[in-house]
Amino acid sequence: MNLVNETRKGMTENAKRGFHNGGAAPYGYRNYRYDHNGTIKTIWVLGSEEEVATVKRIYHLYCYENMGYKKIASMLNEEGIPCPTRTKWSLSTIWHILHNETYIGNRVWIKQEYNIPGQKWKSKDQWIRVENAHPAIVSKEAFELVKVKAKQKTKNASPFKASGSDLANNMFRIIIGIPHSDPDADPLLEKVCYAGYVCS
Numbered sequence: 001m002n003l004v005n006e007t008r009k010g011m012t013e014n015a016k017r018g019f020h021n022g023g024a025a026p027y028g029y030r031n032y033r034y035d036h037n038g039t040i041k042t043i044w045v046l047g048s049e050e051e052v053a054t055v056k057r058i059y060h061l062y063c064y065e066n067m068g069y070k071k072i073a074s075m076l077n078e079e080g081i082p083c084p085t086r087t088k089w090s091l092s093t094i095w096h097i098l099h100n101e102t103y104i105g106n107r108v109w110i111k112q113e114y115n116i117p118g119q120k121w122k123s124k125d126q127w128i129r130v131e132n133a134h135p136a137i138v139s140k141e142a143f144e145l146v147k148v149k150a151k152q153k154t155k156n157a158s159p160f161k162a163s164g165s166d167l168a169n170n171m172f173r174i175i176i177g178i179p180h181s182d183p184d185a186d187p188l189l190e191k192v193c194y195a196g197y198v199c200s
Contacts, residue, residue, distance in 0.1 A: 018107055018133035019043060026102050027084035028055040028137050044107075044134040054081055055137045058097055063145045068153075069094040104143045105136035 020042040025031045028051045029044040046052055054076070061067040061075070073089040083089045101108060107130040 018130040020107075026100065027097065028052050028103065029134065044102075046135050046137070050081075052137055055097060055103060058094060059103075059138045059142050059146065062094075062098055063142060063149055066149075069098075098146050101143065102134075103137045104140050105132045105134055106130065107133035 019036075020031060022042075025044050025047070028047050030047045031042050032045040033040055033042050035041075058072055058076075061072050062069075067075075069091040072094050073091055076083070076089040081089070084093060097103065108128070
C-alpha cells in the first residue's frame, strides 16, 4: 500500500463531500469541527459579523460604487478594519476576495499541479468543485457582476493590446501577489492594473 496515494485518495474523497482538508479558513469564515458518523470532519461556517460585513462591502464598493482594488484597500486601512493577513489591506487582498468563488458557497480543491514539472495549475475540468458546500456571503449575481465590471474597466482603460508584454504581466503579478499563471486571472485586466488605471 502506498501511503501517499492512500492519503491523497482520502483527501480527494473528503473534498468531494465538501469537507475541509486542513489549514486556515478564508476571511469571513471559520473552521468548524464536528462528529460525522464517528469521524471528526471540518467544514467552513460564517466567521465574525464584522468580517462577513466587510466581504459584502468590498463587493458592493467594486460593483456599485465603481471603486478599484487599491481605493477599496486604502479605505479599509483608513478605517482601521483588520486585514486577513494581520498587516494592511492591499490590492492583491481585495483582488483575491473579489475573484474567489468561496464567497458564493463553492469549495474548489486541487487547483495546483504537483506531478507535472513546469506546470503550475491543473486544467479547470480537473478541479474538484462542490457547490453549496458552505454558507455563501455574496450572491452568484454579485460574483458574476465582478467579472463583467472587470472586463468593462479593461476595455475602457487598457493602454495595452490584448497580447501585451509578458514582462509587464509578470511584473504586475509580483506587485499584487497574483500567482504566476493563475487560471482565474484575467491577463488583460492584470495589465491594466499594472498601468495604474483600474486599480488606483
